[in-house]
Amino acid sequence: MRKIENLDNILRQKGLRATAQRLMICDEINKAGHIEIDNLYENLKKQIPSLSLATIYKNMHSLVKKEIISEVNIKGRKTIYEMTTESHIHYICTECGVIEDIAFDTMALVDKISELSEKNITDCKLTTFGLCTNCAN
Amino acid sequence: MRKIENLDNILRQKGLRATAQRLMICDEINKAGHIEIDNLYENLKKQIPSLSLATIYKNMHSLVKKEIISEVNIKGRKTIYEMTTESHIHYICTECGVIEDIAFDTMALVDKISELSEKNITDCKLTTFGLCTNCAN
DNA sequence: CTACATGCAAATTTTTTGCATTACA
DNA sequence: TGTAATGCAAAAAATTTGCATGTAG
Numbered sequence: 001m002r003k004i005e006n007l008d009n010i011l012r013q014k015g016l017r018a019t020a021q022r023l024m025i026c027d028e029i030n031k032a033g034h035i036e037i038d039n040l041y042e043n044l045k046k047q048i049p050s051l052s053l054a055t056i057y058k059n060m061h062s063l064v065k066k067e068i069i070s071e072v073n074i075k076g077r078k079t080i081y082e083m084t085t086e087s088h089i090h091y092i093c094t095e096c097g098v099i100e101d102i103a104f105d106t107m108a109l110v111d112k113i114s115e116l117s118e119k120n121i122t123d124c125k126l127t128t129f130g131l132c133t134n135c136a137n
Numbered sequence: 138m139r140k141i142e143n144l145d146n147i148l149r150q151k152g153l154r155a156t157a158q159r160l161m162i163c164d165e166i167n168k169a170g171h172i173e174i175d176n177l178y179e180n181l182k183k184q185i186p187s188l189s190l191a192t193i194y195k196n197m198h199s200l201v202k203k204e205i206i207s208e209v210n211i212k213g214r215k216t217i218y219e220m221t222t223e224s225h226i227h228y229i230c231t232e233c234g235v236i237e238d239i240a241f242d243t244m245a246l247v248d249k250i251s252e253l254s255e256k257n258i259t260d261c262k263l264t265t266f267g268l269c270t271n272c273a274n
Numbered sequence: 275c276t277a278c279a280t281g282c283a284a285a286t287t288t289t290t291t292g293c294a295t296t297a298c299a
Numbered sequence: 300t301g302t303a304a305t306g307c308a309a310a311a312a313a314t315t316t317g318c319a320t321g322t323a324g
Contacts, residue, residue: 076208094260110265113226117241119239119267121228121265124266127261128237128258129258129262130259131259
């Protein structure tokens, strides 16, 4: 939820134009933390009534390709988007479905599994599941 | 790719009927290791020309619910299905996209992350990425 | 027999595409 | 001004649903 510093410049440096729609999309993803396409569209439509769903889809592609945002895929759920940030893993509540980030450097894990499996492993995605504090009550 | 022992019985024990279609679907997923809906349909259509895509979808739901098969979700790819087996993680080649299993017990990892994050974590999904042996050449 | 499963067709939902128009750089 | 981005509408993909018929148990 923190402010995105110089998003205009980041976009331009990566070769994308800083359009109002694109800025708002990034801002909304940043505010939401984790969001799916239809919620994103719904939320932004209020602020930019002319906004097209096609524009959102096109932006998701370009922003993912430039690694400004990232896709999160969870079993049985629609694709979720988040701002690309430093190494973290996801925590999903098995009851309410809320998604939280856990700061975790996966590189040691990558090395360990690379060694024991004798495969070339350079990256990994880790998603954890459990009952969140709210739902535990 | 190993033979499924007593699939008929397993299905019935879980309250599903052992129809020809359902048995073939399981057999095909088992043979393939990892497969997506449309390949599954294509392959089985040769053997059961009357087979309907709707039947596949309906079976995927019932078989997943009974935990006989599992969904695998990978960024930017269609949902993949596999037989439910003991703890393992996935390895995806970043070049050719092939999916391999790595035997790995995630429970120690679950405990470790649960402790350091102070969250209740009971399960996790781990997917690893790298350049497979074939593509490295 | 009877409840569950299948197959078909139609309906939804999700995502992509082409093209004219707009607007950033 | 040139090129990328937007918005719209239409198309394509992916998934779900209702219902008549078939079949496992």
